[in-house]
Amino acid sequence: MSDKKNWPLWEIFVRSKNGLEHRHFGSLHAADAEMAMENARDVYTRRNEGVSIWVVESKHITASNPSENGEMFEPAQDKVYRHPTFYDLPDEVKHM
C-alpha cells in the first residue's frame, strides 16, 4: 500500500421513533458508508435508541462560523414584527 489512508469520519443521525426528526448522535470512523451504518448501529443504538439512521461523511457538512454569528443571526433580532405579540388588538377579539 503506497500512501496510507485512514478511515474517514462520519456524522451519525438517529431517528429515535417515528414522528420525531433525525438528531445528531455523534461521529465515528469507517471505511465506507456501509461500514459507517453497521458501526453506527453498534455504537449508538445498543439499547433500542433508534428506528432509522443517517450517516454523512463529515467533510460534506458545511457549518456556519460562530465568529460571524453577529452578521449571521443578529438581523433577525430587530424584526419584532415577525412575532404575533407585535400587533395590538382589542381584548374583545378572541381566538386570534
Add this chain to the structure above:
Amino acid sequence: MSEREIKNLEEIFEARIARDEKIEPKDWMPEKYRQTHIRQMSQHAHSEIIGMLPEGNWITRAPSLRRKAALLAKVQDEAGHGLYLYSACETLGISRDELYEQLHSGKAKYSSIFNYPTITWADMGAIGWLVDGAAIINQVPLCNTSYGPYARAMVRVCKEESFHQRQGYEIMLTLCRGTEEQKAMAQDALNRWWWPSLMMLGPTDDQSVHTEQSMKWKLKRKSNDELRQQFIDQTAPQADVLGITIPDPDLKWNEETGHYDFGEIDWDEFWQVVKGHGPCNKERMKARVDAWENGEWVRDAAMAHAEKNEKRKIAKAS
C-alpha cells in the same frame, strides 16, 4: 491577534462559562482550555479502551450464560464509551491516530486501576461494584461540564453505566450468599480492589495540580476528596448488606460529621502504578499495541475495498 485582543476574548470566554453557557467545537477558546480538554477526554477514552482488558480476561470463563451475556454487553459498552469520547475529543482538532499514538507511546495516561490483575471470577463482581461505582461518582458531574461534546458524551455514558455497577454487585451478592469458599472469594476480591478504587478518585486536594483551573471551567465540579468521601459513604453500607468487611480498620461512622472516617491511603503505591510499575502495566500496553498493529492489514483492506467499490460505482454511472 494582539495580546490585548486575546485577553479580551479570554474575558468573554470566562464570562460565558460563568453564565453556564456551553462551549461548542468551532467557538473560540483559550489554547489551555483546548489542551486540558484533550488531555482529560483522551485519558478518559483510553481508560475505557484499556478497561476492557481486565474483564475480557473472564468472558470465556463466566460461570453461566446469563453472566457471560452480561459481561460481554458491559465490555461492549466500554468500547462504545471509548468511541463516544474519542470522537468528542476529535472535535478539538486532534486526529484519532494522534490520540492512539499518545496512548501507545505512553505519553497519554489511562486510569491506573486497570493495571491490577483479575485473578478470580469475584474480581468481575468487585470491578462492577467498586470500580464502576467510583467511575459513576466521577462522571455524573461531568454531564454538566462546559464543553458541549464532552457533556453530551457523558450523558450517554452515565445512562449506560448504572447497569455495570448493578451487575457487579449482583455477582458479589450471589457469591456472598453461596458457600464459605465463594464468600471468601468475594472477601478476597474486596480486599484487593478497595484501596485501588479509592485511589481512582485521584490524589488528595492539596496534591492535585489541575483542580483549581478545572473547577473554573466546570471540567470538575467537586474536588477529589469530596468525591472520595461520597464514594466511601455510599459504599460502606453496601458492604454491610453483602456481609463482608472493608479492609480498613479505621473505617468508622462518625456521628458528628455525618460521614465515614477512613484510614490512610498508600499514595506511594498509587504513584508507582501511575509511573508504570503496577502489576500489569506492561501486559496491558502490549495487548493494546498488539491489537492495533495486528489489525492494521484489516483496516487497510477495508479502505482498499471501499475505494475499489467507489471506482466501480463511478465507472458504472459513466
